[in-house]
Amino acid sequence: MNARSRFALALVVLGLLMTGPFVLTAALLFADAQEAERQALLEIMAPRLPLGALITTFGFILGVVVLRTLFRQYVKGLSSMSEKLRLMLSANRHYRVDAEGPPEVQALAQAANDLAQQRDELLTDVEAQIAHAKQSVEEEKNRLAALMSELALGVVVCNLDGRILLYNNRARLQFKALAQGPTSMAGGALIGLGRSIFAILERGQITHALENIQRRLRKGSSEPVANFITTTRSGQLLRAQMAAVVGTPAEEGGEVPVTGYVLTIENITRSFERETERDQVIHSLSDGSRPALASLRAAVEMLRQHPDMDGPTRERFVGVIEEEATRMSRVLDRTMTEFSDSLKTRWPLEDVLGVDLVAAAAQRLETRLKLPTKTESLAEDLWIRADSFSLLQAITFLASHLQDHYEIRELRFRLSSEGHMAFVDLIWSGIPVSSETLYTWELEPMTVGAEVNPLTLRDVIERHGGEIWYQREKAAHRAFFRLVLPVAATPEVNPEAVAAYQHAGRSESRPEYYDFNLFNFQDSGIDLDRKLSELAYTVFDTETTGLEPSNGDEIIQVGAVRIVNGRLLRQEIFDQLVDPRIPIKPEGIPIHGITEDMVRGQPTIDMVLPAFHEFCTDTVLVAHNAAFDMRFLQLKEERTGIRFQQPVLDTLLLSAVIHPNQESHRLESISERLGINVIGRHTALGDSFVTGEVFLKIVGLLNAMGIHTLRQALDAAQKTYLARVKY
């Protein structure tokens, strides 16, 4: 029996208690009395009956008030307290019951709080021990994660269904770089934990490679690896290597099961283009010069074999020779200028920031040679294509020779550029060196102290397709070696991405790029009977021009974050401003902080919705007050043809399911109840983060109430009173 019906029952009992004895006594007296006495009694009672009824009614009302107060304080107060106690038991350990109401309830609250305090201390102690035990495991995981993030090769690990279990930062940047389209994430966000690799790579090729590996495994190959080259939707060329992740055989000597695979991915578009250019050069220099050579040769042979030919004919042949020779020179010149980059050595060079190179060299000289260094004008954002390791060796070699033979006490660095050439100058003052000395040094193996190096300075220079020379600044009594290196066209990883990555790395204890629990994660579809904790979610929020979708208000920002395997993946986000093409209502601007200027030039909703829809593939949608956001999305269905048909969970309704007696289900109130720090609210992405954390806590509480599956959660939400509010 619930509290409300118990209260009603209590009222009935009170009514009976107040009227019952009187009515009973009166009835007994009346039954006992003689006819005349009855008449007399009636005469006495009848006029006074209203007064009696009035007093009784008054008494009854007084009784109701007292009863209600008691009920509120004890029954309601206690059930509200028990809800809060449950909260302390599960979602928010640090929550404490307020001591309000009558002294007994207050004492109970106090006692509960004390118990909780004691429990917390115990728990903290246990947790400390668990944490200690977990630490080594965690360290190992972190080492793996760190290793993966630093790899210069893109790595993606998938299970047999093609679900991504791990990816590293390079893979993320690679796929982000592949992304084409109007939104900030289009394509790039497609790499994500639990997402399908087939969104990025051709399913057929993966399956084929996997079959090859399995065949090799069965043959007992020690290196079950397959290579393939694939093109992406944006036409980029990727070289992938696949290695199997093997489990343990079911029986001794049985077949080794493949549980997943590791893909290392390299974007070879650029090197392929270079290769193609190189081919063109070779072609233009070989087949390209054949016609001209043929004309030359034939003309020369005519002249030689027919010395008797007449003057004008001879003149014409000489003219041919002159013309063809000039043309060939021109072709050669043009080829060398156009393709000079692709003609350079094939040694793998990487893009290095010039100042980083100088800093590394300076540090090396100071520690290895104890040689003080200084820098002069450094070109700040000069990127150099270099093999930084051999280049540092070369600089150290030069510096140590200068130190040994010319007793220099300081070396200065200067960094400048001219067109495609970057100059690294090593400057010293004092005794000049002769150019001949440099020539000898160039051909010596670069040996510094005990460190023997078979490479010569010339080798290193040639690797870079560079040059080195010696120059004097007579007026300043200084001299310098100038190393000429190729300037990098564009840095391979843009600084913004690096900054974003570094930021992410610093703010998080470790990047959320892997989740090996996903090895058993299967099936992409959303099954309503799956456990809430096993599903993948897209938690999203929108900011809008105003609050009336049906009156023409439009979306101005969409933010979303993914939840996979019970973790909020802060790196897998969607964050996009939208040009609403209508004015933003001024009253909203202080709340969401988005101005007209910020949305102008951003993609329109027609472009953002398809990208967002793709981001949400195979996930359940979660939003706070989802009906509001969904209304905006649905109003666009007809125009964009994009339908969001996946199940939607609303944290507002779910909060009402778990805490029906709490008055407020605003996001702030829920966060506070569940002990979630609210940072960065009122941007779509910030609110998505908060909603996501709230949702994760709520899932735990729903489980405690026996709501485990998506279907159960949807039903429970549907039944709450708040669900009936329509937008």
Add this chain to the structure above:
Amino acid sequence: MTKKILIVDDEPNIVMSLEFLMKKAGFEVAVAVDGEEALAQVAKLNPDLVLLDVMMPKKSGYEVCEALRSDPARAAMKIVMLTAKGRDTEVAKGMALGADAYVTKPFSTKELVTQVTSLLGG
């Protein structure tokens, strides 16, 4: 009777030498500067041998060769392909399309004359 040779090449500088060379060798010479003109000249002059460049505007040497070989009436006509494409695959293609000889630029004029003469049964 003097044998007739048709020189087909779009580069005047090589045409000049070839024309001079073949005339000196005692042949009657005609010149065409692209594939279409070559077919027209063949129809008009019915040459005994065609010196055919591969890379030409309008119709390539390969196409001209194919067109000529598709006419059984001209089965006796010799075709020598002259090209700047020196790869085995291209030589194979030329021969497969019915050329009697395939000469890669640059070439020795003396050898070319010897080859042409022997093809024409001299």
